Amino acid sequence: MSIANVAAPMTDAELDQLSVNTIRTLSIDAVERAKSGHPGTPMALAPLVYTLWNRVMRFDPLDPIWPNRDRFVLSNGHASMLLWSVLHLTGTQAVNAEYERLGHPSVSLEDIRRFRQIDSKAPGHPEYHWVSGVETTTGPLGQGVATSVGMAIARKWLADRYNRPGFPIFDYNIYAVCGDGCLMEGVASEAASLAGHLGLDNLCWVYDNNHITIEGQTSLAFTEDVAGRFLAYGWNVLRVGDANDLDRIEHALSVFRTTKGRPTFIILDSHIGYGSPHKQDTAAAHGEPLGDEEVRLTKRSYGWPEGAQFLVPDGVREHFAAGVGARGAAARSGWTGLFASYRAEYPDLANEIDRMQRRDLPAGWDRNLPVFPADAKGMAGRDASSKVLNVLAQSIPWFLGGSADLGPSNKTTLTYEGAGSFQAGNRGGKNLHFGIREHSMAAIVNGLSLSKVRAFGATFFIFSDYARPGIRLSALMELPSIFVFTHDAMGDGEDGPTHQPVEHLASLRAIPGLVTLRPGDANEVVEAYRYVMQLRHQPAVLVLSRQPLPTLDRRAYAPAAGVARGAYVLADPPGGNPEVILIASGSELSLAVEAHEKLLAEGIRSRVVSMPSWDIFEHQPQEYRDSVLPPTVKARVAVEQASTFGWERYVGRSGHVIGMKTFGASAPLKALQAKFGFEPDRIVAAARELLGRQ
Ligand SMILES: Cc1ncc(C[n+]2csc(CCOP(=O)(O)OP(=O)(O)O)c2C)c(N)n1
Numbered sequence: 192m193s194i195a196n197v198a199a200p201m202t203d204a205e206l207d208q209l210s211v212n213t214i215r216t217l218s219i220d221a222v223e224r225a226k227s228g229h230p231g232t233p234m235a236l237a238p239l240v241y242t243l244w245n246r247v248m249r250f251d252p253l254d255p256i257w258p259n260r261d262r263f264v265l266s267n268g269h270a271s272m273l274l275w276s277v278l279h280l281t282g283t284q285a286v287n288a289e290y291e292r293l294g295h296p297s298v299s300l301e302d303i304r305r306f307r308q309i310d311s312k313a314p315g316h317p318e319y320h321w322v323s324g325v326e327t328t329t330g331p332l333g334q335g336v337a338t339s340v341g342m343a344i345a346r347k348w349l350a351d352r353y354n355r356p357g358f359p360i361f362d363y364n365i366y367a368v369c370g371d372g373c374l375m376e377g378v379a380s381e382a383a384s385l386a387g388h389l390g391l392d393n394l395c396w397v398y399d400n401n402h403i404t405i406e407g408q409t410s411l412a413f414t415e416d417v418a419g420r421f422l423a424y425g426w427n428v429l430r431v432g433d434a435n436d437l438d439r440i441e442h443a444l445s446v447f448r449t450t451k452g453r454p455t456f457i458i459l460d461s462h463i464g465y466g467s468p469h470k471q472d473t474a475a476a477h478g479e480p481l482g483d484e485e486v487r488l489t490k491r492s493y494g495w496p497e498g499a500q501f502l503v504p505d506g507v508r509e510h511f512a513a514g515v516g517a518r519g520a521a522a523r524s525g526w527t528g529l530f531a532s533y534r535a536e537y538p539d540l541a542n543e544i545d546r547m548q549r550r551d552l553p554a555g556w557d558r559n560l561p562v563f564p565a566d567a568k569g570m571a572g573r574d575a576s577s578k579v580l581n582v583l584a585q586s587i588p589w590f591l592g593g594s595a596d597l598g599p600s601n602k603t604t605l606t607y608e609g610a611g612s613f614q615a616g617n618r619g620g621k622n623l624h625f626g627i628r629e630h631s632m633a634a635i636v637n638g639l640s641l642s643k644v645r646a647f648g649a650t651f652f653i654f655s656d657y658a659r660p661g662i663r664l665s666a667l668m669e670l671p672s673i674f675v676f677t678h679d680a681m682g683d684g685e686d687g688p689t690h691q692p693v694e695h696l697a698s699l700r701a702i703p704g705l706v707t708l709r710p711g712d713a714n715e716v717v718e719a720y721r722y723v724m725q726l727r728h729q730p731a732v733l734v735l736s737r738q739p740l741p742t743l744d745r746r747a748y749a750p751a752a753g754v755a756r757g758a759y760v761l762a763d764p765p766g767g768n769p770e771v772i773l774i775a776s777g778s779e780l781s782l783a784v785e786a787h788e789k790l791l792a793e794g795i796r797s798r799v800v801s802m803p804s805w806d807i808f809e810h811q812p813q814e815y816r817d818s819v820l821p822p823t824v825k826a827r828v829a830v831e832q833a834s835t836f837g838w839e840r841y842v843g844r845s846g847h848v849i850g851m852k853t854f855g856a857s858a859p860l861k862a863l864q865a866k867f868g869f870e871p872d873r874i875v876a877a878a879r880e881l882l883g884r885q
């Protein structure tokens with residue numbers, strides 16, 4: 192079919208082809224104009240994305256956050272032009288972070304013309320917080336598919352809690368598209384293994400099997416039996432041998448929808464750069480513009496006007512409106528009616544769904560949080576956390592989570608009656624068992640957060656490294672994911688330096704938007720959770736001790752509520768007016784308090800500042816920050832069992848940091864504290880030295 196006869200009445204098949212080629216040519220033109228980007232994969236996968244969106248998905252472009260919509264994840268995020276094209280052609284509307292509809296399209300043709308340019312809603316890769324209709328940020332290969340597993344878990348859990356006979360409130364599906372790169376990344380293997388184990392039959396991955404990555408043929412580094420691998424994970428594996436065959440793609444997707452008890456993996460044999468006479472099937476089509484002449488020849492092969500740019504022929508938008516538009520609108524209005532009857536019959540459940548969708552908390556959610564009495568022997572951060580988690584999971588129905596096989600050590604297992612384990616046979620369980628898969632755990636927690644349940648994932652702090660890519664993405668996406676990391680420093684002593692975090696706090700503090708909290712006693716743990724639970728658009732990391740820490744007497748010292756300001760004056764000399772400030776977090780806080788008492792006894796006017804969170808403190812008004820750390824008091828000692836990196840900002844040039852400059856060692860904690868200087872007397876000595884009073 193040639194576009195020349197576009198004015199003549201067209202068959203559906205012609206309109207299909209016209210729509211597919213519109214996606215292709217918009218992608219080609221956008222990359223050409225930007226002089227950067229990835230044309231080849233959109234050219235190859237346009238038929239897939241077209242079929243999925245226009246024939247299969249239940250998605251209403253007028254309400255891209257309708258809770259029961261099907262989810263689309265473009266895990267090979269470099270092919271972002273697929274998404275920008277389809278969001279534009281479907282007329283998907285923009286919403287803001289407060290879930291309000293803005294009354295204009297999410298991606299305009301002008302945005303596509305300005306692909307990859309400043310402020311364009313068609314950035315280089317799909318950005319969740321930036322473009323409505325993007326379900327998750329992708330680009331780091333493998334993250335999207337791993338996140339999709341969290342979405343599938345969330346959907347199963349939501350259905351179990353909220354669906355009632357005759358009320359399938361949540362019955363949507365999750366579709367993820369991935370390439371060779373995603374499947375080479377370990378995070379995808381972790382996630383696929385768990386999805387197979389859990390039998391997530393609402394999850395479909397489509398694998399763009401084009402045998403090409405950046406360096407050339409996949410035969411360079413990727414010759415495994417991918418189908419065999421997914422069969423072994425327990426997935427249903429299908430194959431579509433021709434990526435241009437819309438009907439076979441549609442058929443495979445319908446097989447997915449009727450497959451019960453296991454996720455579906457569709458291998459789609461495709462040709463990167465399809466239609467380009469010189470670049471098809473080569474790595475050259477992956478990540479650079481085709482070039483003027485090749486663009487012309489490619490358009491000719493599509494029967495497209497060779498000189499036209501950013502052309503959306505008449506009939507294409509209408510074709511999308513008649514397909515996904517009409518189907519999505521009908522599905523949403525059907526659901527809205529259903530939900531109204533549901534609300535009449537189950538008002539409490541409907542109310543929960545409303546709150547959850549807005550990321551609000553139930554009334555009285557923090558009513559039962561514990562208050563811990565002063566206790567010199569004290570309590571481990573992880574034990575206080577365990578009590579808090581069990582309260583929160585009972586007062587916030589949609590709060591759930593788990594550990595990467597360290598539940599008994601992290602103390603994150605929900606132990607109250609009826610908490611249960613999420614499994615294929617128990618979709619209502621609130622304990623998630625991620626297995627020893629920290630990387631995908633973080634992505635899965637993000638998938639849960641994207642689905643509006645409130646979720647946490649846990650492991651030892653040292654292994655936050657294994658989860659870091661997902662943590663970083665949670666900050667980039669502005670998601671309220673929660674990461675609970677115990678064994679915060681050298682508290683596990685004998686396990687030695689492989690298990691002792693050093694640079695981890697500094698590295699997490701460096702992630703923009705991430706709230707990192709290292710509470711100093713049991714009541715600070717409670718306050719840390721109280722703060723974190725109220726975050727709606729920020730992720731948080733809780734860094735908790737393995738060993739007991741004294742529970743401070745809050746009648747003698749300031750209330751733990753100060754945690755909500757990131758840092759606060761815990762103890763002052765009588766009458767205030769300190770001459771030296773001791774700053775500490777987490778397990779070193781009680782050491783600082785001991786040192787403070789000794790200094791006071793010597794007549795030195797010391798102040799203790801508890802600083803569980805740099806990030807929160809940095810966001811306080813200057814006036815408050817100066818009241819905690821008065822600029823005139825230059826004698827400052829920071830104590831933290833972690834890299835000293837960065838502490839200069841609080842102790843200044845003339846201050847002193849007691850921290851780690853090397854890795855730790857394998858020995859009992861007491862011996863380690865002595866070896867590395869984490870003892871009250873060392874803090875006292877440092878304070879004296881700064882004041883010139885040896
Ligand atoms: C974790 C990660 N590593 C490396 C990259 C850089 N990168 C982007 S695309 C790509 C090749 C991907 O190959 P494939 O998934 O087969 O995509 P295709 O070229 O077939 O579209 C690489 C290495 C990345 N985006 N993420």
Ligand SMILES: [Mg+2]
Nearest residue numbers: 370371403404
């Ligand atoms: Mg490839």
